[in-house]
Every structure is written in C-alpha cells, then in structure tokens.
Amino acid sequence: MSQSSPSVFAKPSLVTRIAVGKGIGLLFGLIGFIALPLIAPEVSRMFQWAILLWYTTVGAIIGVFGVFTWHPVLSLPMPWWFRAPMIGAWMNFVLVLFIYDDLQAMVAQWALGETFSSPFWLVAEGAIIGMIIGYLATRLGGEGPRTLGGAPE
Numbered sequence: 362m363s364q365s366s367p368s369v370f371a372k373p374s375l376v377t378r379i380a381v382g383k384g385i386g387l388l389f390g391l392i393g394f395i396a397l398p399l400i401a402p403e404v405s406r407m408f409q410w411a412i413l414l415w416y417t418t419v420g421a422i423i424g425v426f427g428v429f430t431w432h433p434v435l436s437l438p439m440p441w442w443f444r445a446p447m448i449g450a451w452m453n454f455v456l457v458l459f460i461y462d463d464l465q466a467m468v469a470q471w472a473l474g475e476t477f478s479s480p481f482w483l484v485a486e487g488a489i490i491g492m493i494i495g496y497l498a499t500r501l502g503g504e505g506p507r508t509l510g511g512a513p514e
Contacts, residue, residue: 373503375510379424381498386420387413389490401467408463416490419452423494427504441499442492449491454484 390413397404397412423445432439457464457480464480502508 372501373505373508375425375428375502375508377502378427378498378504378508379421379502381501382420382422382424382494383417384420385494385497386416386418386423386490389420390414390416400471404463404467408460411460415452415456419449419487419491420494420498422452423448423491424498424502427495427498427502428506428508430505441495441504445491445495445498446488447491449494450484450488452491453487454481456487457481457483 393412393416394409397409426444426448427441429444430439431437461480464483468478468480468482498504
C-alpha cells in the first residue's frame with residue numbers, strides 16, 4: 362500500500378503561492394510581449410522576451426516572499442497588501458535603472474503630456490501588478506510560515 366502524503370497544492374502552500382505568482386506574472390508578461398510591438402514597433406524581440414520573463418520572475422518572488430509576514434528587524438507586521446506592492450515597485454525600479462534609455466525613447470513617443478513622460482511610472486505599474494499578484498497568491502495559496510508545510514504560524 363502506498364502512503365498518502367499531503368498535496369503540495371493544499372492551502373496553505375508555498376508551491377501554490379509560487380505557481381499562482383508565476384502564472385499571473387506570466388499573464389502580465391504576455392500582455393507586455395504582445396502589446397509592446399503595437400505601442401513601440403522599434404522594440405526588439407529580445408526586449409519583448411525580457412518583459413515576458415521579468416514579470417514571471419516578479420510573480421515568483423512575490424510568491425516566495427509570502428512566507429514572511431513579520432519584519433524581523435523592525436518588529437512590524439508585513440501583510441500582503443504592503444509586501445507585494447513593495448516588491449513589485451522595487452523590482453520595476455531596478456528594471457527602469459537597467460533599461461532607462463530604451464524606456465525613455467519609448468515613453469517619449471506615446472506619453473500623455475509632461476506628467477507621464479518619465480519611465481519611472483513603470484515603478485507605479487510594478488506596485489499595481491505586485492498588489493494583484495500578492496492578492497491572488499495569498500487568496501489561493503495562503504501566507505506565512507504555515508505555507509512551508511506544518512510550520513507554526
């Protein structure tokens with residue numbers, strides 16, 4: 362007889378959190394992959410692939426960080442609605458730093474006035490996408506140390 366083990370996708374589950382995060386990140390990455398040539402036809406195929414893989418990675422990172430619900434140094438709670446947008450914003454901030462010149466050229470073509478002419482608006486987009494990913498990962502996979510499989514809350 363085989364011994365039954367708990368499902369890795371049972372709630373709460375870190376595997377579920379990561380899978381949901383990567384799936385939603387992949388969805389946003391696909392939107393970017395498909396929309397980029399429509400918005401900026403001069404964008405290279407490598408840039409498109411980078412966006413697709415970037416948001417998939419952001420989703421995975423948000424999924425993994427769902428284990429941490431308490432900041433150990435500051436002794437403050439870190440709920441999903443704080444943690445996930447901060448991770449998304451930070452990751453997109455780093456992305457803007459890496460590809461600033463390419464983004465500046467793209468944004469200059471379709472910016473809506475002077476206010477929206479900065480590539481750093483991608484940071485706000487990262488926060489919004491992070492919040493969506495964080496909500497769904499928490500809703501479907503749980504959060505906290507219990508996602509590791511039996512660890513106390």
